Amino acid sequence: MAIAALARRIFGSPSDRHVKRFQPNVAAINALEPELEKLSDEELRARTAEFKSQLANGKSLDDLIVPAFATVREASKRVLGMRHFDVQLIGGMVLNNRSIAEMRTGEGKTLVATLSVYLNALTGEGVHVVTVNDYLARRDAAWMGQIYNFLGLSYGIIVHGLTDAERKAAYEADITYGTNNEFGFDYLRDNMKYTRAQMVQRGHVYAIVDEVDSILVDEARTPLIISGPSEDRTELYLTLDALMPIIEEGDFEVDEKHRAATFTDQGIEKLEERLRADGLMKGESLFDIENVALVHHANSALRAHRLFHKDKDYIVRNDEVIIIDEFSGRMMPGRRYSEGLHQALEAKEGAKIQPENQTMASITFQNYFRLYKKLAGMTGTAATEAEEFADIYSLDVVTVPTNLPVQRVDDEDAIFRTAAEKFDAIADLIKQCQERGQPVLVGTTSIEKSEMLAELLRQKNVGTMNVLNARHHEQEAHIVADAGLPAAITIATNMAGRGTDIQLGGNLEMRIEREAEGLEGAERDAKIADIKSTIATDKAKAIAAGGLMVIGTERHESRRIDNQLRGRSGRQGDPGHSAFFLSLQDDLMRIFPVDSMDSMLGKLGLEDGESITHPWVTKAIERAQGKVEARNFDIRKNILKYDDVMNDQRKVIFEQRIEMMDAEDVSETVRDMRHDVVEAIVTKAIPPRSYPEQWQAEQLEAAAKTYLNIEVPVREWVEEEGIDQEIVEQRIRDTADQHAASKAAKYSPEIMRQVEKSLLLQSIDGLWREHLVTLDHLSKVVGWRGIAQRDPLTEYKQEAYELLQALLTNLRELVTTQLSHIELQVRQPEPTPEPDLSQLSEVHIDPLTGENDAEDGTVMGGLTGGATTAGNQALKPIDPKLLVGVSRNAPCPCGSGKKFKHCHGAF
Template structure:
């Protein structure tokens, strides 16, 4: 370790070595400043056009960096009156290189982004700037848009509620601001459109993610989902519900701790028999891929009957099942269990079954942002998640030096035995700050705890009781503790005074939601004596300036009809007042950040700490924690016993670096657990990501081509080959052929009787020859259909049907994957990896999707009827859609209603990156892979595997 420290002093850290060459480029940028300052405004716009042309002529963006950064700095000076610091230039270079720039609060990240945004916008391919909420997107687009306008570039902004035309116009701009949700949902919606001109996005070239840790780490725990109502399945729920009471206690096992129920082996066999009698089971095995949806419904019905109790977990009132909150005991009107569980409970209680929603499209933030050719991010706190950024996104974290040295004092944690003692100490600290005129930002980990502390600060009796306690403690102090006694008596007197006030300590409370009003309150949190209570995410994106914000106060003071002279006068008055207030706050010690609890993530704590000490201002941060806090209780590893051994007394605390370190160790455990959760979400999404991309790419190819007749022909020919192979297996004898079955399938699909039985009687005829004849015959049928409808009209019908069937089958495929994922964890009980099992099953389902697509498209084209020109094209049924992204912090929904053979068109039916399943030889167990014990034995005996080759 000592040698490592010496080497670091000599050679610098890895971060220093990465930044050193970037600082050298700053000198070249600064050398251009005088020259560019002499340009007129039109000359500055001409400079942009000159740089664009040089890029078109073959120069790289890296070649243009110095001139582009110097030009952007000049534009900011003229539009905003702000000049980029040298360290901001370095931050801009890091973002251009496609990495993460960690910059402390108040270092001007919003302004830094203009540098790489301007440079990369020279390509004309569009740049996306991603923010955490609509307010910041609108604010930054308007604010920084002045810089881009000064430089001759256009700026757009994507917020919730815009029409497709407005979105298309915003994406067509050189620079587009918007939220992570909006960008992601637009991508999903674009891949549900029926023509290219309906799409709004124009590719994924370069994106800068503001608050990158919040978007790519915190919110990545939940995917974006667009859902719509499913077909009515009431009869299925009712039928399955009637089967569950026929099971006995030996047929299932209940895990009360996990609140789950699973069928035993005997139960599996019994439910298979019952389902077969009901005509619901396809084949003999419940766990075949074709029965995945059925397994899901059986499991949900079993769960509804065996683990959910009426009048405890839910009540039935007015013909509805209403959930009861397990913590509060209150009815949760409007809330429904997902994945068909609510419908299963409705069937159990014999009330009207409401339709469930199905997933129409979904994507995780990880896979959405990995679509970009180049991705960068900026935040004040990323180093603690450096490994995850590198592993998932291939992004390096670079710590950018501050413009001025940090003067903030980070004190050790103050640890108490109980939460009550902790809150008393917090109230005392806040009162002391208010008395001295020091602004306080109080951080809490939840809305409930914010409200609890707010009520405490407003409770006059609480201050009276606290004053009494302090006086009693002061009276027991010894003479040598006279100084402490005097201080405590002074505090008690002040607390008594607060207890006599109508509003003891005025304060603002902010929750975790983002609103413009909230940003205004946070901007004024630096006023002398101001007390602001905020949850862990509140106020991000808004700078806390000591004394307050001139712009915010000016906006609040403006009245309708104010002329320029009045506005100028008001600004001067506000500036003078804020300068005096800032000096008062500085004299009191700057912003005091007081945290009421350690968050489960060190990064969130660092975000809170970073609010204090901006731009070299003084400040103090301190965390108050207790053994009863969730983090310490669950992950503290015997902290309570340790404190008792130290002999800690009531209302006493311990401050020591060792305890601070112990808390950080507990946080690391939670961070690792959360990382594993996010990685698990990504593992499952990665399984279908290749399928998703292949489907989306094929849709775009279908929409962009004038005719899809070659694609349709390939699909028709492959369908014929598949049907022949299914009914006339290769290397089989003619006597084994299922000629009647083949005739029936062909009749159903093509609407014509084929003379297959006559061909099959011919001497020496092979299955391949019959397939060739069928390909020729079906080609003639298709040609006749095209001639009947008209070639041009047929081309349009083919494209419309192809897209409609593809979308319908893809939706059903996603629903099957949802059901599969809900039950795949059961494989873990059999010592199988659920992710690998999900991969295997998902690829098999994808094969079924492709088979069904070829069959459905061909059948529809063979039977389509054109009665009148206006009825020629099948109408695209509009589905009411709901957008869902659950905020992991609040638990609330943030959005609401609203080889040629590698192609999908190819006859073989494989897709890019999607493997085909290998053939199974009944005589070679080595080719069987893992066979379900209740599945049919691959040898062809007709027995279950467990009773045949799988017998023990």
């Protein structure tokens, strides 16, 4: 450690070297400023077209950094009255350099982003700016969008509740602001569409992620999931199960070797008769396109009855069908057969039928953001997670120096024996701060502890305070903006990502928005002048009292969260103070004890209420936090290794799907699938290097009828002299091709091309959903392979690959079988049935609260993806004053019985 510190003193840190490398560009941008100040607005705006022309003629983005950044700085001065500091120019270069800019709170990261956003938007390929919530997306877009519009670029906003048309327009803009959840869900929804025109995103070229540590580390612990309704098909399973006793020998054929069972023509006629009588079958034939799902479940019921046997393949225990591993003979609880087979077994055994898993699509944030060709991020705290950013996202962390020297005083941690002593000391310090007019921000780790501390302060007669939870809300942003008022007390959970500076004396923009709303002309000007005067007076009082006091009630598992809280104080050279109060009863100290801490406190013989404070103690705690961070990183990294396997397969399937959507004619693909099926069934029936009398001719004839709906006289061919496998395969292939050609002639090639494309996409979607379920189950049980000294990840990769191969085989067989049997009514074909998105729900579990972060009382709306929210219904009228300071998870003050975030607090 000493050697590393010495090297940093001599050579500087990697961040120092980056900053030094950018200094010549900063000087060049500053040198352009007098020249650009002389330009008219029109001349300045014309530079955008000039830059685009230069890019088209071969220049690179790096060649344009200096003139483009200088142009943005000048536009910002004219439009917003804000001039980028030199360190902000460096921050913009860091963002353009595929890195994370670590800039302290209050250094103006929102403005920094405009530099790199403008430069990269010149390509016309689209830039995405990612924020943590809808409020910040709207605020930042409207605020910084003034610069883009002034310079002739367009911007859009992606938030919850937009229609597909609105989303598409927002993505078509040069710059798109939105939340991480919405960008991810739009990607998943796009890959559920059936035509390219319905897709809203146009690619993943460049993204800047605000609060990058929150989004790419904290929220990345849980995936984004789009799931469909748990459709109750119990009656269908029971009806099909009840039909199985009437299916006799001759109605079906079984291939035990390949665990396959299919209906004969005689069996199909019986099924059609009963299903038509029960009103379950549509159209004239069981193989009409409307009956695809019915055929699928009928086959599953047949397999359940004729191929799977109780106490051999499965057992029934506690009203649950449990699979028995065919190799080990062990039960595999939690594992379920896919394709509706498990439900068919439950119906057969009279067990409770569990709904099919309805996960339609899922992706982790890690794998979504790695889709971007160029990625960057910004935050106040990233250095402690630098290894994770480098390893998973290939992002370097560059610490950008502050515009003014930091004057905040950071005290060493104070450690008490008990939590009660600790909170008493915190309450006493808060009271002292309030008495001298010093604003206080208290950070807690849970809502319960926030409320407990607030109650303790009330008992000590401490004045008015604001208690906020860790969720984001527009009203909370206003309260945070007032946390710098003299003697203000704000108690909050995790303070990351609120996007609002705590400015001593108050936030001017927020105050103007709140107090000057509706005023115009001289009246508005007078009000603004009054607000500025009040803020200046209050700021002087707050500075005189010592600036913002930040109090941490315990250490978090991650140093980064502690640094986020600490960084709220001392912005832009303001004075400030921070202190952390700990006890041996804190979660971190209990679960990850610091060696000999308890005995050390015991030897010191501390009295009640006394604490120990020493740099060594603080270092020891930080080392413990570092160990916890490393452990959590290893856990996330291991989970990602498994998800990477699924992600590689997801890319393949999604790319193939898009190719199918874009293709005018998929008949060649369908023909290749048909030929592959022919090859497969011939290979099964005719062993290599075998004589004709050894061929399984009857099996081959039955397979040709089942999969290709053709009659082939294989038993006659066996008698021919010189017959071999290749000749048989060619004859079956030719017969199948003729059958397909006759069908196209019957219904017209145009109609068959539409049917082929529709069936292909539907089949891919259905099999992919089942594949997701199977992979999910596999990932949960493969860890047990470690007991047998086998690497679970290697086993998972191998089995996942085999499952993908099986998916592709099933796809070929399913598409070929459906197309060879399908009968169409001669009428104008109906448009491809779209997935019913009105019943799909979006899920992203917040790793801190355990709640659905994507849910606000909504479901996805219609085929447009618009929202049908609780807020669209008539809300009870309520006095707006009652809504101030209400926790998002508290009951709504209107008395509806709903949580505030699902009622009047919903965006």
